[in-house]
Amino acid sequence: MASKRGDVSNELYLPNKIIQENAFVKTMDEYRKLYKRSVESPEIFWKEIADEFYWKTEKKGKFFSYNFDISKGPVYVEWMKGSSTNTCYNLLDRNVIEKGFGDRIAYYWEGNDPDDHATITYKELLRNVCKFANVLKGKGVKKEDCVAIYLPMIMEVVVAMLACSRIGAIHSVIFGGFSAQSLAQRILDAKCTVLITADGVWRGTKLLNLKETVDEAYKICKENGHHMKASIVVKHLGPPESKEDHLKKITQQAKRPVYDLKTPWNPDIDCWWHEEMNRANDICEPEWVDAENPLFILYTSGSTGKPKGVVHTTGGYLLYAATTFKYVFDYHPGDIYFCTADVGWITGHTYVVYGPLAQGATSVMFEGLPFHPHPGRYWEIIDKYRVTKFYTAPTAVRALMKYGDSHVTKYDRSSLKILGSVGEPINPEAWLWYHKIVGNEQCSIVDTFWQTETGGHVLTPLPGCTPTKPGSATFPFFGVVPALLNDEGKEIQGPGEGYLVFKKPWPGMMRTIYKSHERFETTYFEKFIGYYCTGDGARRDEDGYYWVTGRVDDMLNVSGHLLSTAQVESALIEHKAVSETAVVSHPHSVKGECLYAFIVLKEGYQFNSDVEKELRAKVRSKIGPFASPEFLHHTSGLPKTRSGKIMRRILRKIARNDRDLGDLSTLADPQVVDELYKTRPKNI
Numbered sequence: 001m002a003s004k005r006g007d008v009s010n011e012l013y014l015p016n017k018i019i020q021e022n023a024f025v026k027t028m029d030e031y032r033k034l035y036k037r038s039v040e041s042p043e044i045f046w047k048e049i050a051d052e053f054y055w056k057t058e059k060k061g062k063f064f065s066y067n068f069d070i071s072k073g074p075v076y077v078e079w080m081k082g083s084s085t086n087t088c089y090n091l092l093d094r095n096v097i098e099k100g101f102g103d104r105i106a107y108y109w110e111g112n113d114p115d116d117h118a119t120i121t122y123k124e125l126l127r128n129v130c131k132f133a134n135v136l137k138g139k140g141v142k143k144e145d146c147v148a149i150y151l152p153m154i155m156e157v158v159v160a161m162l163a164c165s166r167i168g169a170i171h172s173v174i175f176g177g178f179s180a181q182s183l184a185q186r187i188l189d190a191k192c193t194v195l196i197t198a199d200g201v202w203r204g205t206k207l208l209n210l211k212e213t214v215d216e217a218y219k220i221c222k223e224n225g226h227h228m229k230a231s232i233v234v235k236h237l238g239p240p241e242s243k244e245d246h247l248k249k250i251t252q253q254a255k256r257p258v259y260d261l262k263t264p265w266n267p268d269i270d271c272w273w274h275e276e277m278n279r280a281n282d283i284c285e286p287e288w289v290d291a292e293n294p295l296f297i298l299y300t301s302g303s304t305g306k307p308k309g310v311v312h313t314t315g316g317y318l319l320y321a322a323t324t325f326k327y328v329f330d331y332h333p334g335d336i337y338f339c340t341a342d343v344g345w346i347t348g349h350t351y352v353v354y355g356p357l358a359q360g361a362t363s364v365m366f367e368g369l370p371f372h373p374h375p376g377r378y379w380e381i382i383d384k385y386r387v388t389k390f391y392t393a394p395t396a397v398r399a400l401m402k403y404g405d406s407h408v409t410k411y412d413r414s415s416l417k418i419l420g421s422v423g424e425p426i427n428p429e430a431w432l433w434y435h436k437i438v439g440n441e442q443c444s445i446v447d448t449f450w451q452t453e454t455g456g457h458v459l460t461p462l463p464g465c466t467p468t469k470p471g472s473a474t475f476p477f478f479g480v481v482p483a484l485l486n487d488e489g490k491e492i493q494g495p496g497e498g499y500l501v502f503k504k505p506w507p508g509m510m511r512t513i514y515k516s517h518e519r520f521e522t523t524y525f526e527k528f529i530g531y532y533c534t535g536d537g538a539r540r541d542e543d544g545y546y547w548v549t550g551r552v553d554d555m556l557n558v559s560g561h562l563l564s565t566a567q568v569e570s571a572l573i574e575h576k577a578v579s580e581t582a583v584v585s586h587p588h589s590v591k592g593e594c595l596y597a598f599i600v601l602k603e604g605y606q607f608n609s610d611v612e613k614e615l616r617a618k619v620r621s622k623i624g625p626f627a628s629p630e631f632l633h634h635t636s637g638l639p640k641t642r643s644g645k646i647m648r649r650i651l652r653k654i655a656r657n658d659r660d661l662g663d664l665s666t667l668a669d670p671q672v673v674d675e676l677y678k679t680r681p682k683n684i
C-alpha cells in the first residue's frame with residue numbers, strides 16, 4: 001500500500017547545504033552512479049576500497065563468489081578468499097605506522113559518573129592490544145579458538161576484541177546485561193575456555209556484579225561437562241568503600257565510583273587483568289589470516305528460542321564496516337563521533353569498534369545511561385566533547401522526548417552535523433523531535449536499517465545527498481540489492497508492500513551460523529529460494545523509498561533488542577505452576593514493543609502477585625532483565641485451532657484490546673476469546 005501524499009511522514013527534508021558541500025556524495029545523481037557501479041561491477045568497486053587496506057598476500061582472480069540458491073547446492077558467500085590480512089593491523093598499526101595517527105585520540109571514555117573520564121590514543125591502544133594479545137597467548141589461546149568477552153563499556157573491551165583479532169582468535173562478546181544462564185549457554189555453544197570480565201560496573205545507581213554472574217555461569221558450564229581454563233578480570237571498581245558512602249557520592253556526582261564487591265576468587269583460573277598486563281611484552285606480530293577466516297561470533301535471538309551464533313569474517317566485514325562508516329556518517333578527519341550502543345550488540349561491534357577505527361576516527365565511548373545523573377546526559381556529553389556525529393536508538397529518543405526540550409536545549413549542540421538512528425522503525429514524531437529539537441534543524445538524520453546478520457547498514461540515507469522522509473530508511477547502500485516479495489515469492493515491482501529480501505551478497509554479510517550451517521540455510525534462504533530473507537516486512541512508496549514495517553516472524557523488538565517469543569515462553573514454562581504460555585508483542589510508547597504474556601496455570605495453583613514476581617524473576621534469570629514481560633495475563637485457556645495450534649494472531653489482538661478478529665472459523669473454542677477480553681490485566 002502506498003503512503004498518502006501530504007502525510008507528515010511523506011514530507012521531504014533536504015540535506016543541510018553545509019553538510020552537502022563537504023560530503024563524499026553530494027547529489028542523488030552521484031549516489032545513483034556509484035550505486036550502479038557497486039552492483040554492476042562489484043569487483044572493481046570493492047577492490048578500490050580494499051586497496052586502501054593492507055593485505056599480506058593478495059590472490060589474483062576471482063574477487064568474490066556466492067550461491068544464494070539452496071536448490072543448486074550449499075549456500076555460501078566469499079569475498080577475497082585466498083588473500084590474507086589482519087583486522088587489528090588494519091585498525092591500529094596501519095593508522096599508527098603508515099598514516100602517522102599515533103597521537104590521535106581513538107576514544108574519549110566517559111564513565112557512568114560525569115567526573116570519571118579518560119582518553120586513549122591510537123598508539124596507546126596498539127600497545128595495550130599487543131600486550132593483551134600476549135596475555136591471551138599465555139593462557140593458551142590459539143588461532144581460531146573462541147574467546148568469551150563479558151565486559152561493560154570500558155576501553156578494555158576494545159583492547160580485548162582487537163587482541164583476539166591480532167592473534168587470529170574469534171571473539172564472542174556477550175552483552176553485560178545477560179544472565180548467568182544466557183552467558184553459560186553462549187560459552188557452551190562456542191566451547192570457550194577463556195573469558196574476560198570485570199569485577200563489576202555501575203549502571204546509573206545500580207551495581208552489576210559481573211564476576212559473580214560469571215562464576216554462576218561457570219557452575220552451569222561445569223554441570224554440562226565443560227571446564228573453563230582462565231578468567232581475566234578487569235578491576236574496574238577500585239579500592240573498597242562502603243556501599244552507603246558510595247551511593248552518597250554518586251548523588252553528589254563525585255569521582256570514580258568505588259565499592260568493594262568482595263570479588264569471589266578461584267586462584268586456579270582467575271587472574272587480574274592489570275597484573276597480567278604488567279608482566280606482558282608489548283611486541284606481538286599479527287597473525288595473518290585468510291580473508292574468509294572468522295573474526296567474531298555474535299549471538300542473536302532465533303525464532304526457535306536457541307540463540308544463533310552469527311559469524312562474521314575478516315576481509316569482507318572490514319571493507320563493509322569501514323565503507324558504511326565513512327559514507328553514512330560522512331566521516332572526515334576532525335569529526336568527533338559518538339555512538340551510544342553497547343559493544344554487546346552488533347551496533348557496538350561495527351560502529352563503536354571496527355568502522356570508526358578502520359577510518360582512524362575519534363569516538364566517544366560512554367559507559368553510563370542516558371538518564372544518569374540527569375536526563376540531559378547525552379546532550380551534555382555532546383557539548384563537552386563537541387560531538388559532530390551522533391548515533392542512537394529510537395527507544396532512547398522517545399524516552400528522552402518525554403522529559404521535555406529544556407534538558408536538550410540547555411546544552412550547546414551547535415557542533416552536531418549528523419544524527420543517526422538504529423534498531424527499530426523510528427516513528428515520525430520521534431524523528432521530527434530528533435531533527436527539530438536535538439538537531440536544531442541543522443543536521444541530517446540517517447535512519448539506518450540493518451541487522452546483526454548484515455554486519456552493517458543495508459538501507460540508509462547518505463547525509464549529504466538523500467532527501468529524507470521521517471520514518472523511512474530510504475535507499476540501499478552500495479552493493480545491496482533489495483526486493484519485496486509477495487506471499488508466492490514473486491517480486492513486487494514499483495510501489496507495494498511485502499517481505500524484504502536481498503538478491504545479492506555484500507562484503508559484510510554473515511557467512512554462517514557457528515557450527516550450524518544448515519540452520520543458516522533454513523533460517524535465511526529456504527523461505528524464498530535464491531534470496532536472503534531478512535524476516536522484516538517493508539513498503540516501497542511511489543518515489544522508491546523503503547519503509548521497514550517490522551518483523552514478519554515470531555521475533556519482537558524491545559528497545560532495539562530482538563527477542564523471540566519462544567525464548568521467553570521457554571523461561572516462563574519452567575515455573576512449576578505454569579501449564580501453558582504464549583507471548584506476543586504489545587506496542588509501548590518508549591520501548592517500541594514490549595512483551596505481553598498469556599499464562600495458563602496448572603490445577604491447584606493460584607495466580608497472585610507472588611507468582612507474578614516469580615515469573616518475571618524466571619525470565620530475568622534465564623535471559624536478562626530487558627526481557628521481563630510488561631504484562632502477565634492469567635487465563636484458563638488459549639485460543640487454538642482444531643489441530644491444536646495456538647492462534648497468535650488472535651492473542652495479539654486481545655493484547656491490544658482490538659475487537660476486529662477477522663475470520664474465526666478455524667478456532668476450536670470461541671468461548672476462550674470472550675474470557676480473554678474480560679480478564680485483560682488491570683495495569684494496561
Ligand code: WT7
Pocket residue numbers: 300345346347421422423424425426447448449450451452453473534535536548549550551557560561562
Ligand atoms: C532487526 C535487527 C541493526 C543493529 C541493531 C539491531 C530491526 C533495525 C531498523 C531500522 C526499522 C530496524 C529490524 C531488524 N531494525 N534497524 N532502522 N528501521 N527496523 O540488530 O538485533 O539484529 O535486529 O532490528 O526488525 O530485522 P538486531
